[in-house]
Amino acid sequence: MKNLGRTIRREMWYILFLVPGVLLFAFAVIAPFVAGVRYSFTNWDGVSRKLTYIGLDNYVNAFQDADLWTVLGNTFKYAIILTILVNVVAILLALLLDSYLPMRNLFRTVFFLPGVISVVLAGFIWSYNYSQGFPKLLSSFGLDVTSPLGNPDQALIGLIIIAVWQGVGTPMIIYIAGLQNIPVELTESARIDGAGPFRVFRSVTLPLLGPSVTINMLLVLTGSLKVFDLVYVTTNGGPGFATEVISTFIYKNAFSSFKAGYGMALSMIFFVILVVVTVVQVSIFRKREVEV
Amino acid sequence: MKITRALVLAVVSVAAVVFLFPLYVALLMALKTAKQTFDSFYALPPSLNLSNFSHAWETSDYPTAFLNSVIVTSLSVSIILVVSALSGYAIARGNKPIYTFFFMLFLSGMMVPFQVTMLPLYQLGKTFDLLNNYWGIVVIYGGFGVQSGVLFFTGFVRGVSREIEEAARIDGCSTPGIFIRIIMPLLKPVTATVLVLNALYIWNDFLLPLLYLQEKAYRTIPLQQYFFFGQYSSDLNLAFAYAVMGLIPIIVFFLFMQRFIVKGIAAGAVKG
Numbered sequence: 001m002k003n004l005g006r007t008i009r010r011e012m013w014y015i016l017f018l019v020p021g022v023l024l025f026a027f028a029v030i031a032p033f034v035a036g037v038r039y040s041f042t043n044w045d046g047v048s049r050k051l052t053y054i055g056l057d058n059y060v061n062a063f064q065d066a067d068l069w070t071v072l073g074n075t076f077k078y079a080i081i082l083t084i085l086v087n088v089v090a091i092l093l094a095l096l097l098d099s100y101l102p103m104r105n106l107f108r109t110v111f112f113l114p115g116v117i118s119v120v121l122a123g124f125i126w127s128y129n130y131s132q133g134f135p136k137l138l139s140s141f142g143l144d145v146t147s148p149l150g151n152p153d154q155a156l157i158g159l160i161i162i163a164v165w166q167g168v169g170t171p172m173i174i175y176i177a178g179l180q181n182i183p184v185e186l187t188e189s190a191r192i193d194g195a196g197p198f199r200v201f202r203s204v205t206l207p208l209l210g211p212s213v214t215i216n217m218l219l220v221l222t223g224s225l226k227v228f229d230l231v232y233v234t235t236n237g238g239p240g241f242a243t244e245v246i247s248t249f250i251y252k253n254a255f256s257s258f259k260a261g262y263g264m265a266l267s268m269i270f271f272v273i274l275v276v277v278t279v280v281q282v283s284i285f286r287k288r289e290v291e292v
Numbered sequence: 293m294k295i296t297r298a299l300v301l302a303v304v305s306v307a308a309v310v311f312l313f314p315l316y317v318a319l320l321m322a323l324k325t326a327k328q329t330f331d332s333f334y335a336l337p338p339s340l341n342l343s344n345f346s347h348a349w350e351t352s353d354y355p356t357a358f359l360n361s362v363i364v365t366s367l368s369v370s371i372i373l374v375v376s377a378l379s380g381y382a383i384a385r386g387n388k389p390i391y392t393f394f395f396m397l398f399l400s401g402m403m404v405p406f407q408v409t410m411l412p413l414y415q416l417g418k419t420f421d422l423l424n425n426y427w428g429i430v431v432i433y434g435g436f437g438v439q440s441g442v443l444f445f446t447g448f449v450r451g452v453s454r455e456i457e458e459a460a461r462i463d464g465c466s467t468p469g470i471f472i473r474i475i476m477p478l479l480k481p482v483t484a485t486v487l488v489l490n491a492l493y494i495w496n497d498f499l500l501p502l503l504y505l506q507e508k509a510y511r512t513i514p515l516q517q518y519f520f521f522g523q524y525s526s527d528l529n530l531a532f533a534y535a536v537m538g539l540i541p542i543i544v545f546f547l548f549m550q551r552f553i554v555k556g557i558a559a560g561a562v563k564g
Contacts (some may be wrong), residue, residue, distance in 0.1 A: 013380040013467035018394060021379030021438045026373075028435020029401045032412035039412065046411065048312045096304050100297070109550060114315075116546045118496040118514040121535055124521050125318045128528065133317045137334070165311065169555055177558035226405045229498045233518060247407040256413040267408040277401055 026168070046260030061263040067241070067249070068266065070177050072154060072273075075245040081226040082167070086211070086220050090168045094175035108176070111226035112169035119166070119229035126162045127234055131192050149235055152242040159230055159243055167223075171216040179205070214285035222278060246277030306343030318539075321532035329529060344533035351524075352534055356509065357516040358541065360426075362511055364501075365428045365494045371452075372490050373483060379438065380445025381471055398442045406436070406499060414503045424507040429500060437490045444559075448482040449475065485556035488549050495542060513538050 013210035040058055042051040062068055093111055097104045114122065138145050148158030182205060190204045206213075228247035231237060237244035237252070250270065254263030321329065322344055324337045348354070379398075383391045406413075413432065414423075422428025457470050465473070501515040511519070517538050524531045546553065 004355045009386070010467050011386065014386040016376040017382035017471075018386075018391070021398075021442060022394060024431065024435040024438050026415070026435075027399060027416075028432045029404055029409065029439070032339060032409035032416055033404055035412035035415065036409055063449065093304075093307065096300055099300055101300060107304050107308055108554075109547070110311055112550075112553075113543070114311060116492060116496070116542050117410060117539060118498065118542070120498055120514045120515070120517045120521075121538055124517070124531070124535060125314050128321070128532075129314050129317055132422065133314070165314070169471065173554050173557045185386070222405075226407055228407060233498070250407055251410070255414075260411055263411060267411070271404065271408045274405060 007254075008258045025162070036264045036267060040268050041265075042261045044261040045258040045260065046254060046263075051078055054261070058262050059269070061262065062265050062269060066271075069243075070241055070247055071244050071249045074241075074243060075163045075225060075227075076241075077137060078156055078160060078163075078227065078245060079221055081157075082163050082224045083217060083221045085160065085164050086167045086171055087216055089164060090171035090216065091175055091209075093168060093172045097172075098176060098179045108172070108292065109129070111172055114166045115169035117166070120233050122162060122166050123230055123233040126158075126165075130158060148259055150239060152239045155235055155239060159234065162234070163224065163230060167220065171220060174212050174216055175209065182208045208284070214282070217285060218278065218281055221281065225274060316538075318532050318535055320534040321529055324529060326529055338443075344529050345355045345537065349535040350538060351430070351517075351530070352520050353508065353516065354534070354537055355509075357511055357513045360505070360510055361428055361495055361512040361541075363430055364433070364505075365491055367426060368437065368494050369487055369490050371430060371434040372441050373486060375434060376438045376441025376445050376486065377476070377479060377483070378471075380447075381475055382450050383442065383446045384449035393528045395442070395446060398439045410503060412498065417504055423504055424510050426510070428518050431503045431555035432500060432504070433490075433494055435484075437494075441486050441490070444486050445479070446484050448479065452478055481555075482559075484552045485559050488552045488556050491545070492553070495545075512542075 039051070040052055041055060043054045043057070046053040083247075093115070097108055101107070127149060130149055135145050135147075148154035148161075183189075186208070187200055187204055190200045195203065226247060227245055228251070231243055231245050231248050232251070235243045237248050246266070250263050250266050253259045253266060257263075320334070320336070323341060325341070325344075328335075329338055330473050360453050379394075379396050417423045417432075418426070419427055422431070452475070456474055495512075496514060497512075498514045498518065501512045502518075505511055505515060517534065520534055521531055524534075
């Protein structure tokens with residue numbers, strides 16, 4: 001009996017330990033999410049107290065909204081190009097820094113540094129560099145350039161470059177950690193068998209980096225599909241509609257156009273897209289991974 | 293071999309210069325006057341002139357914003373650490389299905405991006421009077437942070453042997469006593485990981501302060517920067533002085549905590 005009492009008391013403590021975490025989580029994540037699902041079936045404007053349920057109208061309208069398709073196109077274009085670029089640059093830097101390089105810690109710091117700067121600052125610094133700094137530098141070589149952020153055809157690329165600058169640090173560190181887990185004997189023996197550096201990378205290093213590639217692709221892709229700050233502080237969706245992404249589109253619908261119900265329906269569509277992307281991606285990459 | 297190594301060094305150095313160039317321009321702008329910038333864009337200033345900085349210090353409420361950022365970040369991170377450590381310990385040691393259920397719940401919560409819940413969150417803030425004060429935003433950051441925090445702490449505690457705990461229990465030590473005296477001292481590495489990852493995110497976050505801390509007295513650094521840049525877009529040298537002031541605390545933090553940040557990211561990748 002004494003034992004039973006002790007077990008019960010222990011379980012009580014565990015439950016008590018769990019309570020604050022669950023409460024915080026319920027308040028900050030579950031409650032807003034449930035409220036959001038509810039709003040998405042109403043024509044609420046975001047301000048008034050009155051909401052009328054309109055069934056699936058918001059969802060039906062969303063799928064017929066040409067703007068939404070443009071915005072999704074922009075978002076995926078941004079996210080896919082960025083994911084590929086960031087991972088390529090991060091692997092390259094990781095490979096270079098993994099060799100016996102003098103001052104490699106200093107270089108690692110330099111490549112990581114832009115990532116700790118707030119996006120507001122990065123956007124401000126780059127906007128200026130795009131409009132003044134680079135044109136002045138390149139004009140001394142006789143090139144005439146203008147800021148890509150002001151040009152509808154180049155604005156998205158302009159943003160991607162800023163995001164690469166800020167985004168390679170984290171994946172690079174994960175790749176360096178991944179490279180250090182690859183036994184030297186494997187690459188050594190491939191080299192002795194006559195494989196050149198590119199062959200060694202393609203046939204030995206890259207397959208063994210599988211888990212790092214999976215996690216980095218996933219982190220960068222989901223992160224960049226969610227991009228908000230960078231667009232909001234630099235182009236705010238412009239010029240025209242060229243850099244409007246799903247997050248800023250939701251924000252404008254919800255907070256500026258008084259279409260909160262519609263904005264929430266967009267949010268839910270976005271949520272489903274993110275879940276699908278995550279699940280698909282994880283299952284594709286997990287299949288290709290090789291165990292050491 | 294020597295040639296390859298020199299080549300690698302050269303490539304990496306060029307990349308490093310490219311990475312640092314935008315920051316160099318920012319520093320240059322902050323140190324020069326408008327006229328000096330106009331005369332020669334890339335030249336170093338003729339003498340060290342900090343008047344932009346003192347001017348920016350006076351016209352902005354930099355100390356207020358700095359203090360706000362410190363308060364919001366440290367309160368949020370403290371809550372996240374304490375709450376996730378408690379929950380993580382309970383989930384790791386309790387062996388009823390309910391603990392697994394909550395673990396999965398925290399895990400799936402991470403799939404819900406902030407952008408999806410921002411409008412209801414704003415409504416929630418308005419209803420419960422959480423806008424324009426520290427507690428509202430801190431509670432929300434706490435709720436965001438415990439999701440990954442619990443995963444980290446659960447994973448770590450599962451790797452700790454139960455033997456010492458059992459021995460302490462036989463000696464009559466209660467569960468809170470075990471947690472405080474035996475578990476907490478062991479949690480240092482995972483605490484450092486959770487701390488740096490959350491601190492970096494909260495310090496730099498823009499969207500939640502944009503919703504919750506619009507009032508001037510409560511603005512954090514990124515939000516205040518945003519308004520300052522909008523206001524002083526004509527006086528760029530002043531704006532850049534302010535930008536550099538905003539850079540300093542985070543760069544100092546990064547340089548001191550770099551070891552933990554690097555470890556934290558590597559550990560986070562394994563968890564994922």
